[in-house]
Amino acid sequence: MTTDDGGNDAVEEAPEPPDTFEDTIWPDVNRTLTAVDVRPERSVLDLIVHIPKADVVRGLGMLKNDEALQFNYLRSLTAVDNEADGVDVVYHLYSVPNKFNLTVKTTLPNDDKVLDTATPVWQAANWLERETAEMFGVTFTGHPDPRPLLMPEDVDMSDTHPLLKSHPYAEIDILQGELLGHDRDADEGD
Amino acid sequence: MVVDAPTPSEAGDFETQDLLINVGPQHPSTHGVFRMVLEIDGEVVKDLVPYIGYLHRGAEKLCENFDFRQGIGYMDRTEYLAAHNAELSYVMAVEALAEIEVPERAQWIRMILCELNRISSHFMFLGAFGVDVGVFGTPFIYAWREREAVIDLFEEISGDRMMYAYFRPGGLAWEVPVNFEERVREVLASSRQGVKDFDGLLTENEIFIARTKNVGVISAEDAIEIGMSGPSLRASGVPLDLRKTEPYMYYDQLEFEPITAEGGDVFDRYLVRLKEISQSIDLIEQCLERLEAGPIMAEKMPRMLRLPEGEAYMRTEAPRGEYGIYMVSKGGNKPHRVKVRSACLSNLQALKQMSVGQYVADAIIILGSIDIVLSEVDR
Numbered sequence: 001m002t003t004d005d006g007g008n009d010a011v012e013e014a015p016e017p018p019d020t021f022e023d024t025i026w027p028d029v030n031r032t033l034t035a036v037d038v039r040p041e042r043s044v045l046d047l048i049v050h051i052p053k054a055d056v057v058r059g060l061g062m063l064k065n066d067e068a069l070q071f072n073y074l075r076s077l078t079a080v081d082n083e084a085d086g087v088d089v090v091y092h093l094y095s096v097p098n099k100f101n102l103t104v105k106t107t108l109p110n111d112d113k114v115l116d117t118a119t120p121v122w123q124a125a126n127w128l129e130r131e132t133a134e135m136f137g138v139t140f141t142g143h144p145d146p147r148p149l150l151m152p153e154d155v156d157m158s159d160t161h162p163l164l165k166s167h168p169y170a171e172i173d174i175l176q177g178e179l180l181g182h183d184r185d186a187d188e189g190d
Numbered sequence: 191m192v193v194d195a196p197t198p199s200e201a202g203d204f205e206t207q208d209l210l211i212n213v214g215p216q217h218p219s220t221h222g223v224f225r226m227v228l229e230i231d232g233e234v235v236k237d238l239v240p241y242i243g244y245l246h247r248g249a250e251k252l253c254e255n256f257d258f259r260q261g262i263g264y265m266d267r268t269e270y271l272a273a274h275n276a277e278l279s280y281v282m283a284v285e286a287l288a289e290i291e292v293p294e295r296a297q298w299i300r301m302i303l304c305e306l307n308r309i310s311s312h313f314m315f316l317g318a319f320g321v322d323v324g325v326f327g328t329p330f331i332y333a334w335r336e337r338e339a340v341i342d343l344f345e346e347i348s349g350d351r352m353m354y355a356y357f358r359p360g361g362l363a364w365e366v367p368v369n370f371e372e373r374v375r376e377v378l379a380s381s382r383q384g385v386k387d388f389d390g391l392l393t394e395n396e397i398f399i400a401r402t403k404n405v406g407v408i409s410a411e412d413a414i415e416i417g418m419s420g421p422s423l424r425a426s427g428v429p430l431d432l433r434k435t436e437p438y439m440y441y442d443q444l445e446f447e448p449i450t451a452e453g454g455d456v457f458d459r460y461l462v463r464l465k466e467i468s469q470s471i472d473l474i475e476q477c478l479e480r481l482e483a484g485p486i487m488a489e490k491m492p493r494m495l496r497l498p499e500g501e502a503y504m505r506t507e508a509p510r511g512e513y514g515i516y517m518v519s520k521g522g523n524k525p526h527r528v529k530v531r532s533a534c535l536s537n538l539q540a541l542k543q544m545s546v547g548q549y550v551a552d553a554i555i556i557l558g559s560i561d562i563v564l565s566e567v568d569r
Binding site: 150 | 242243246248250251286287289412414415416417428430435436500501502503504505512514516518526527529531535536538539568569
C-alpha cells in the first residue's frame with residue numbers, strides 16, 4: 001500500500017523524464033490560465049492545480065468561461081490547515097458538459113488569511129465560503145453575506161476557529177481516555 | 191412561477207407593511223431543526239433568510255481524531271436516512287488513498303445495499319412530502335410500511351436499523367445472512383407494489399398536481415450555478431448522475447439511464463424520486479444476477495490502517511445528491527482532514543431563489559421537495 005508517485009522504492013536507473021501531464025487535462029488548463037503562475041500536481045483521483053492567492057479568483061473565472069473546459073459547477077470549497085505551512089483553500093471543480101474534474105489549491109500564509117470571494121464566479125461558493133471563513137478564519141473579501149453559517153450567532157467566534165489544528169478538543173480526548181481506561185498513545189502501534 | 195394575484199401593496203392604494211414570519215427551528219414542516227425567516231406581503235413571500243447550524247456536531251473535526259475505521263460511524267450520523275451511501279464515500283476515499291482492491295462480491299453487495307438505501311430514503315421523502323402537501327395519513331403510512339421492509343432487512347444484515355457501520359475499508363464487516371438474496375427479492379416485490387400505490391395515490395391526483403405543478407421552479411442553469419445535485423438537479427433537466435457520469439464500483443456494467451424531468455418544479459422533483467425507486471429496484475435485480483460467492487474482504491488488511499500521504503475527493507451518488515468525502519492524509523493512522531461535501535447544504539442554497547414570489551404555503555412544500563436531512567447539512 002504505497003503510492004507510486006515520489007518513487008520511494010525506485011530502482012537506480014536513468015532519471016525519469018519530467019512529468020508532462022500529457023494524459024490529463026493539464027495542457028488545456030495551462031493554455032487557459034495565461035499569465036497566471038500555475039503548478040500541476042497529480043493525486044489519486046483528480047489533477048491538482050496550484051494557483052497563487054493573488055490570481056486564484058481570476059484563474060477560476062478563466063477556467064469557468066473557457067470554451068474548451070467550461071468548469072461551470074463548483075462541487076466543494078473548503079480549506080486544510082497545514083499548521084506552519086499556512087492554510088490551503090481547496091476548490092473542487094466539475095465541468096458538466098465535458099465531465100472534467102479539477103482541484104484548485106491556493107496557499108494562504110497564517111498571518112494573512114485573506115482571499116477574494118469566488119461568489120461572482122459561482123453562486124454555490126456563497127455558503128461554502130461562509131463555512132470556511134468561520135471554521136478556518138479565512139476572510140473572503142467582497143463576500144455578499146459574511147455572517148457565520150453553522151456557528152451560533154450569539155457567541156463571538158471571531159478569534160476561535162474550530163477546524164484549525166490549534167483549536168483544542170482536549171476535553172473529549174481526556175474524557176474518553178479516562179472512561180476507557182487506556183492510554184491513547186500506547187494504541188498507536190500496529 | 192410568480193403569483194398572478196396582485197399583492198395587497200400592488201392592488202390598493204392603502205398602506206401596507208411587510209410582515210416577518212419565523213418558521214422553526216422546532217417546527218414539524220422543517221424536517222429537523224431548520225429555521226427560516228420569511229418576509230411576506232399578504233400571502234406572497236418577498237424574502238427568505240435560512241438559518242442552519244442547529245445540528246452542528248463537528249463531525250469533520252472528530253474524524254481527525256479517530257483512525258480510519260472509527261470515522262465510519264460518524265458518516266452514518268451525518269446522513270442518517272441513507273447511511274450506507276454515506277459510509278460508501280468514506281470507505282472508498284480510504285480505499286483510493288491506500289490503493290486497496292475490494293473483492294467483487296463485496297462490491298456487488300455494497301451496490302445492492304446502497305440502492306436499497308436509496309429506496310428507503312425516497313420512500314421516506316414521499317411520506318414526509320405528502321404530509322407537507324397536506325395529505326396526512328395514507329401516503330405517510332404507506333411510505334412507512336415500505337421503508338420498514340427495507341430497514342428490517344438492514345437490521346438483519348448489520349444489526350442496526352439506521353446506523354449500520356457495515357462497510358469497512360477493503361470490503362464488508364461480515365458476510366450477509368444466507369437467505370440474503372431471497373430476502374432482497376421479497377423487499378423488492380413489496381417496494382414495487384409501494385411505487386404503484388404511490389403512483390395511484392399522488393401522481394395523477396388533481397389536488398396534488400394543483401399544489402405542486404409550476405411551483406418552486408428552478409432552471410437548469412441556475413441549478414448548476416448554485417451547485418445542486420441529485421434528484422433536485424435532475425428534475426431541472428440536467429442528466430448528472432454520478433453512477434453514470436463517473437461510474438464507481440460496477441455501475442458501468444449495469445444498464446440504466448439517469449432519470450430527468452423538464453420542468454424543474456416541485457412536482458418534477460417528486461416524480462424523479464418516484465421513478466428512481468423503480469430504477470433502483472431494476473438495478474438491484476441486475477446486481478443480484480451478477481452476485482457470486484467469494485471473499486468479502488480484501489486480503490492482508492492490517493489491523494491498524496496506515497495511509498500514505500495524499501488526498502482524494504471521493505464522490506458518490508447518494509439519494510439526495512453528491513455525497514463527497516475530501517480526505518487528506520499526511521501518513522499515519524488518522525486522517526489529517528476530512529471534509530464532508532453535503533448534497534443538502536448545496537441544494538438548500540437554492541431555497542431562497544425557489545421561494546421568492548410564491549405563496550407562504552408553497553414555501554413549505556418547496557422546502558419539502560428539496561428533501562433535506564439537517565444532520566447532513568450541519569454535520
